[in-house]
Amino acid sequence: MRMTLPIFLQNLANGILLGGLYALIAIGYSMVYGILRLINFAHGDIFMMGTYFAFYGITLFFLPWWLAFVFAIIGAGILGFLIDRIAYKPLRNAPRISALITAIGMSIFLESLAVVIFGGIPKSFAPPRIYPKFFSKMLQIGSIRVQILTFFILGITALLITFLIWFVYKTKIGMAMRAISTDIATTALMGVNVDFVIGITFAIGSALAGAGGILWAMKYPNVNPYMGFMPGLKAFIAAVIGGIGSIQGAMLGGFLLGMIEIMLVAFFPRFAGYRDIFAFIILILILMYKPSGILGAKLEEKV
Amino acid sequence: MRKLKFLIIAFVVLLSIVSIAAETIKIAAVLPLTGAVAAYGQQGKQGILLANEMFPEVLGKKIEVVFIDTKSEKAETANAVARAIDYEKVNAIIGELISGNSLAGGAVADKKKVPMVSPASTNPLVTQGKKYMFRVCFIDPFQGKIAAKFAYNNLGARNVIIFTDIEQDYCVGLANFFKKTFKTFGGSIYEEYYRTGDQDFSAQLTDALSRNPDVLYIPGYYTEIALIARQARQFGFNGPILAGDGAEAQQLIEIGGDAVNDVYYTTHYHPDAAQTDIAKVFVEKFKEKYGERPSAMSALNFDAYLIIYDAIKRAGSADREEITKALRATKRFEGVTGVIKMGADGNPIKSAVINKVENGEFKFVTVVNP
Numbered sequence: 001m002r003m004t005l006p007i008f009l010q011n012l013a014n015g016i017l018l019g020g021l022y023a024l025i026a027i028g029y030s031m032v033y034g035i036l037r038l039i040n041f042a043h044g045d046i047f048m049m050g051t052y053f054a055f056y057g058i059t060l061f062f063l064p065w066w067l068a069f070v071f072a073i074i075g076a077g078i079l080g081f082l083i084d085r086i087a088y089k090p091l092r093n094a095p096r097i098s099a100l101i102t103a104i105g106m107s108i109f110l111e112s113l114a115v116v117i118f119g120g121i122p123k124s125f126a127p128p129r130i131y132p133k134f135f136s137k138m139l140q141i142g143s144i145r146v147q148i149l150t151f152f153i154l155g156i157t158a159l160l161i162t163f164l165i166w167f168v169y170k171t172k173i174g175m176a177m178r179a180i181s182t183d184i185a186t187t188a189l190m191g192v193n194v195d196f197v198i199g200i201t202f203a204i205g206s207a208l209a210g211a212g213g214i215l216w217a218m219k220y221p222n223v224n225p226y227m228g229f230m231p232g233l234k235a236f237i238a239a240v241i242g243g244i245g246s247i248q249g250a251m252l253g254g255f256l257l258g259m260i261e262i263m264l265v266a267f268f269p270r271f272a273g274y275r276d277i278f279a280f281i282i283l284i285l286i287l288m289y290k291p292s293g294i295l296g297a298k299l300e301e302k303v
Numbered sequence: 304m305r306k307l308k309f310l311i312i313a314f315v316v317l318l319s320i321v322s323i324a325a326e327t328i329k330i331a332a333v334l335p336l337t338g339a340v341a342a343y344g345q346q347g348k349q350g351i352l353l354a355n356e357m358f359p360e361v362l363g364k365k366i367e368v369v370f371i372d373t374k375s376e377k378a379e380t381a382n383a384v385a386r387a388i389d390y391e392k393v394n395a396i397i398g399e400l401i402s403g404n405s406l407a408g409g410a411v412a413d414k415k416k417v418p419m420v421s422p423a424s425t426n427p428l429v430t431q432g433k434k435y436m437f438r439v440c441f442i443d444p445f446q447g448k449i450a451a452k453f454a455y456n457n458l459g460a461r462n463v464i465i466f467t468d469i470e471q472d473y474c475v476g477l478a479n480f481f482k483k484t485f486k487t488f489g490g491s492i493y494e495e496y497y498r499t500g501d502q503d504f505s506a507q508l509t510d511a512l513s514r515n516p517d518v519l520y521i522p523g524y525y526t527e528i529a530l531i532a533r534q535a536r537q538f539g540f541n542g543p544i545l546a547g548d549g550a551e552a553q554q555l556i557e558i559g560g561d562a563v564n565d566v567y568y569t570t571h572y573h574p575d576a577a578q579t580d581i582a583k584v585f586v587e588k589f590k591e592k593y594g595e596r597p598s599a600m601s602a603l604n605f606d607a608y609l610i611i612y613d614a615i616k617r618a619g620s621a622d623r624e625e626i627t628k629a630l631r632a633t634k635r636f637e638g639v640t641g642v643i644k645m646g647a648d649g650n651p652i653k654s655a656v657i658n659k660v661e662n663g664e665f666k667f668v669t670v671v672n673p
Binding site: 004007010011014017081115119120121122123124126127136138145147216219220221222224225226230261262263265266269270271272273274275276 | 319336338339341342344345421467468469470495496497498500501502503505506507509510526530533537538539553557558559560571
């Protein structure tokens with residue numbers, strides 16, 4: 001190990017970038033859990049689907065990159081809505097474990113579907129074919145180098161979180177969402193269209209996953225049917241660290257996890273190959289000693 | 304409805320009778336058609352399909368190739384080999400392509416006494432102590448040695464940083480063989496680690512580049528090489544990158560873009576360096592069928608099929624034991640990737656080439672003989 005101030009600062013920048021990506025994916029995870037108490041394991045696969053939508057929007061339909069990104073995010077949202085309608089809605093009153101198993105099944109289904117439709121060979125999401133080279137340029141700040149994409153990612157994450165907090169706390173649908181998260185049956189009795197609100201939650205969470213997938217692919221331009229698996233699990237860990245169900249918690253958890261992973265490799269390069277394992281160890285420790293996470297409310301039931 | 308069911312059953316029964324009557328020779332191709340190294344599997348499949356088209360019959364019987372996907376995973380490979388033997392009842396197996404998977408699959412084939420030929424697994428352990436396991440590629444002690452020589456003499460490297468993928472037997476082995484030779488030259492080496500599927504290498508690169516390396520040696524697979532190269536260039540590394548035969552796939556260039564310019568790699572084959580008669584025919588036929596130049600992976604898979612075909616012909620039988628004996632007795636097999644003499648350990652003795660990436664193309668640099 002060798003640690004000087006410039007190296008430390010560089011790793012800090014690396015950690016913020018990775019953390020920002022985790023945060024974005026974790027928020028969608030957390031939203032769905034907050035309302036339904038369902039761990040949507042298909043979240044990582046919607047992330048993958050969103051990236052493919054963007055990829056084909058650009059390469060097949062020749063859309064300008066920003067328009068393709070917007071369509072892909074909307075597409076991911078619609079996909080999330082449909083998944084809820086088809087797979088989760090019939091199980092609304094079934095035991096929680098049934099819905100969980102369905103979520104895992106959905107995840108496997110989406111991966112296999114992607115293999116069949118898009119093929120198993122990875123696609124490249126690299127500039128200049130997909131998005132302008134500008135984003136992959138490096139900015140030299142003192143001794144550290146930061147990709148311009150980093151600011152873009154942080155900006156988008158901040159924007160989306162502000163929007164979500166406004167949406168959940170200031171709008172009617174947001175109020176209905178919060179009501180559902182405390183008691184579905186009573187909320188339904190109050191005349192709220194519960195299924196619609198849950199569908200909207202899935203749509204927003206999935207749109208966030210789609211956005212996360214696109215930003216992820218801009219940074220790591222390797223698009224393949226299994227690309228959502230690890231980021232999905234990491235986002236889940238991030239959401240648990242922050243307190244699953246809480247939007248601010250998911251954000252905090254994402255940044256923390258990204259930073260921990262990078263610093264672990266930076267300080268113990270020997271263990272770089274085991275960084276995923278450390279992420280899971282953190283998950284286990286949190287579940288054992290503080291299952292509600294850092295910002296999560298105390299809940300009676302935990303999955 | 305009942306009539307339909309009856310018809311289907313009758314059809315299936317008929318089909319199975321026909322397939323028994325035709326008496327084909329079955330070869331399974333156990334390949335990573337999806338997953339982390341899917342590009343290899345797809346290239347390999349192209350090679351095998353072409354070989355099957357050019358040499359469809361032996362001993363008056365049709366050769367049928369059954370493709371089974373391993374998802375690029377070890378456990379799936381073991382399952383696939385078991386399925387090929389117990390369910391498909393094949394006479395011989397081609398596969399797997401990457402060493403870790405061939406280790407897992409080869410153990411099953413060896414136990415069930417079915418000959419298996421790996422087209423491209425270069426780790427020495429793949430055939431070690433196994434009676435039924437063969438390959439048509441060179442092995443990593445040789446590959447690591449020529450890579451180290453090339454780095455020291457041709458690239459002028461004195462300070463090399465190796466990126467080792469701890470999950471891949473291939474990568475760990477090759478890194479060690481490189482290290483051994485490079486150190487005897489007096490060069491200095493530092494190692495960074497990662498795992499297949501990792502996407503972010505910023506922490507490793509921050510550490511690596513602070514040590515001012517002349518060359519990065521990444522003896523892993525193409526996806527990670529492309530991602531590491533891309534991120535290394537972003538952090539300002541402009542030197543050459545050296546890799547093993549795991550680098551060659553179009554995805555290296557697609558994912559890596561400009562960043563993989565100046566990636567040199569040791570490998571088995573380049574169409575410009577055809578050494579045998581069949582090699583020239585192969586390049587032509589391949590271009591005709593697929594509209595592109597063959598990769599080393601397609602060539603090796605073609606050779607794997609052909610060496611089994613050759614063994615069946617020489618043995619005069621498609622019996623598993625007879626094929627195994629004939630494979631071991633291969634004296635002078637002219638394949639696309641060179642002339643193969645099978646060593647007693649199931650490893651061929653043959654030459655290697657060094658290629659490089661230049662403006663989005665794989666260019667031939669030189670041939671190295673054993």
